[in-house]
Amino acid sequence: MLFTNGAGGECGCRFLLVRKRDSPDAPHMLKLKHLAALCFFLSATLEIARADVLIVADEFPAMEVMADKLKSEEHINTKIISQANLPASLAPFQAVIVYIHRELSEKSETAFIDYTKAGGRLVVLHHSISAGKRKNPHWFPFLGVSLPEGDVSSGGYKWIEGVTLSLVNLNPAHFIMTNKVSYPDSISYVSTNAPSHDGRLPGFTLTNSEVYLNHVHTGRHTRLMGLQYMDVKTGVTYMQATAGWTKPAGKGLIVYLMPGHRKEDFENPAYARIVLNAVIYQP
Numbered sequence: 001m002l003f004t005n006g007a008g009g010e011c012g013c014r015f016l017l018v019r020k021r022d023s024p025d026a027p028h029m030l031k032l033k034h035l036a037a038l039c040f041f042l043s044a045t046l047e048i049a050r051a052d053v054l055i056v057a058d059e060f061p062a063m064e065v066m067a068d069k070l071k072s073e074e075h076i077n078t079k080i081i082s083q084a085n086l087p088a089s090l091a092p093f094q095a096v097i098v099y100i101h102r103e104l105s106e107k108s109e110t111a112f113i114d115y116t117k118a119g120g121r122l123v124v125l126h127h128s129i130s131a132g133k134r135k136n137p138h139w140f141p142f143l144g145v146s147l148p149e150g151d152v153s154s155g156g157y158k159w160i161e162g163v164t165l166s167l168v169n170l171n172p173a174h175f176i177m178t179n180k181v182s183y184p185d186s187i188s189y190v191s192t193n194a195p196s197h198d199g200r201l202p203g204f205t206l207t208n209s210e211v212y213l214n215h216v217h218t219g220r221h222t223r224l225m226g227l228q229y230m231d232v233k234t235g236v237t238y239m240q241a242t243a244g245w246t247k248p249a250g251k252g253l254i255v256y257l258m259p260g261h262r263k264e265d266f267e268n269p270a271y272a273r274i275v276l277n278a279v280i281y282q283p
């Protein structure tokens with residue numbers, strides 16, 4: 001019998017295990033199998049340790065787009081993992097990007113909060129704020145956000161997908177919204193839930209994306225980006241200053257950016273640059 005463990009990879013372990021038929025060396029083979037498994041584990045651990053930025057996700061193609069851009073534009077190494085593979089400590093990472101659509105585990109919730117409060121940069125994307133996380137006891141209070149129940153016309157939270165959505169720069173003095181960002185559009189915008197910015201603002205437009213209406217801020221946030229969305233069914237145009245913000249937490253900083261429904265959102269040059277800026281921003 002001849003097999004290789006296939007676990008060469010980053011740690012450089014390579015085995016060619018050879019066993020003659022009916023040989024009595026089963027315990028020895030078992031040890032080698034354990035060694036191969038250990039090598040696998042060390043490979044994965046080393047790969048995570050070499051990353052500068054950790055991306056924790058449950059939908060991966062969109063984050064692969066961002067990982068490629070972080071590498072090509074900022075020479076930043078990333079590792080994309082699921083919540084199940086969260087390392088014991090997030091402290092070594094320059095930033096942690098959260099892109100979690102489904103349930104946020106209690107373990108991840110605690111790890112993200114502790115990491116940020118200890119001085120980390122937490123970049124929270126798109127559906128990492130979603131209705132399913134209402135049941136997490138600490139996540140929304142930490143972010144300073146609530147998603148009210150009820151009809152959208154009376155302030156209730158609502159998500160609508162398959163929409164055209166425009167985003168505007170509400171903070172033209174902020175690094176995240178300006179560093180190497182080129183805005184292709186000039187968008188008419190008057191905020192309905194924040195101090196007004198009259199007139200037109202530089203921005204960009206995403207198609208076949210998803211909008212979140214009536215995010216409510218319960219804490220103090222530095223607003224970065226506003227959304228403009230026209231509901232074709234009702235004819236109502238929403239302009240809300242909740243599509244991008246920063247908020248300090250302990251010694252660290254949270255950055256939330258609402259767009260990101262599909263990987264194409266991250267392929268938009270203006271938006272991709274804003275996400276990169278969120279990672280590298282030094283307050």
Ligand SMILES: [Zn+2]
Nearest residue numbers: 127210260261
């Ligand atoms: Zn979405």
